[in-house]
Amino acid sequence: GLGRALDAMWHGQFTGASPNGGVLLFVGDDPAPKSSMVPSASEHVLASLDVPVLYPGTVDEVLSMGAHGVALSRASGLWTALKIVASVADGFGTASAAALHGEGIGPLPGARSYVPTVRPPCVPDSVQTEQEIATVRSDVAAEYGRVAGLNRVAVDTDDAWLGIVAAGSVYREVLGALERLALDEAALRRYGVRLMQVGMLHPLEPSSFRAFGRGLSEILVVEEKQPLLEPYLRQALYGTADPPRIVGRCDELDAPLVPGFGVLRSSDLAEIVAARLRRRVPESALRPQ
Numbered sequence: 001g002l003g004r005a006l007d008a009m010w011h012g013q014f015t016g017a018s019p020n021g022g023v024l025l026f027v028g029d030d031p032a033p034k035s036s037m038v039p040s041a042s043e044h045v046l047a048s049l050d051v052p053v054l055y056p057g058t059v060d061e062v063l064s065m066g067a068h069g070v071a072l073s074r075a076s077g078l079w080t081a082l083k084i085v086a087s088v089a090d091g092f093g094t095a096s097a098a099a100l101h102g103e104g105i106g107p108l109p110g111a112r113s114y115v116p117t118v119r120p121p122c123v124p125d126s127v128q129t130e131q132e133i134a135t136v137r138s139d140v141a142a143e144y145g146r147v148a149g150l151n152r153v154a155v156d157t158d159d160a161w162l163g164i165v166a167a168g169s170v171y172r173e174v175l176g177a178l179e180r181l182a183l184d185e186a187a188l189r190r191y192g193v194r195l196m197q198v199g200m201l202h203p204l205e206p207s208s209f210r211a212f213g214r215g216l217s218e219i220l221v222v223e224e225k226q227p228l229l230e231p232y233l234r235q236a237l238y239g240t241a242d243p244p245r246i247v248g249r250c251d252e253l254d255a256p257l258v259p260g261f262g263v264l265r266s267s268d269l270a271e272i273v274a275a276r277l278r279r280r281v282p283e284s285a286l287r288p289q
Contacts, residue, residue: 014130017076
């Protein structure tokens with residue numbers, strides 16, 4: 001579906017979204033694949049169209065991030081997407097009343113004064129529209145993500161040395177891997193591990209990544225398929241004082257680390273996470289279940 005809709009979506013992005021309407025795209029990804037002909041991951045394609053990408057990992061998050069997606073589109077004038085993987089679409093769960101009635105956030109504090117304008121895409125000033133998308137609209141979208149806290153630190157401690165970053169359903173698999181290692185939030189804090197849940201894959205919102213990386217020695221990025229978060233983290237932390245080492249698809253020796261194919265399962269991630277933790281965590285504390 002996404003490949004066949006790209007031309008319409010690109011023209012729609014140049015048309016824009018109304019501040020009283022908004023456009024929210026539901027994009028299905030089948031990384032296994034279970035019901036598709038080939039494995040899929042949509043975020044790179046969506047980012048190439050300057051579409052903000054939100055990645056829910058549960059039914060509850062589909063509702064809450066859906067509300068944010070509409071509000072983000074209204075604020076920025078950009079078409080916005082929810083990346084929904086097969087495990088979430090085919091799964092079940094409970095949703096809170098707050099998620100059911102979520103309305104995003106109001107006007108952005110301190111954000112530039114901007115009112116999106118819907119216009120025909122094929123006009124002589126399309127280059128000016130391109131400039132507006134690349135600068136004003138994308139900046140507003142990133143600011144929305146920062147104010148709404150879409151990329152959040154889930155577990156923190158002042159003396160953290162290792163950070164783990166994941167998004168959507170992969171974040172849930174990371175939690176499962178930590179549970180297999182008998183590491184709850186108290187244990188993560190005790191052993192100096194900081195955990196980040198990314199809800200907005202694109203555009204890059206550097207301040208949240210910089211705050212997350214401050215004081216860390218290493219960041220492990222866990223993501224499926226072609227990396228997007230890993231280069232974003234490198235871009236955000238480049239030039240900062242004493243930046244942490246970033247590993248993900250490969251480790252510090254360029255050896256393969258997190259697979260870039262298939263589906264990441266908690267059972268597979270447990271040993272990857274444990275290998276990074278063993279540098280400072282006693283072997284006796286890592287007890288695979």
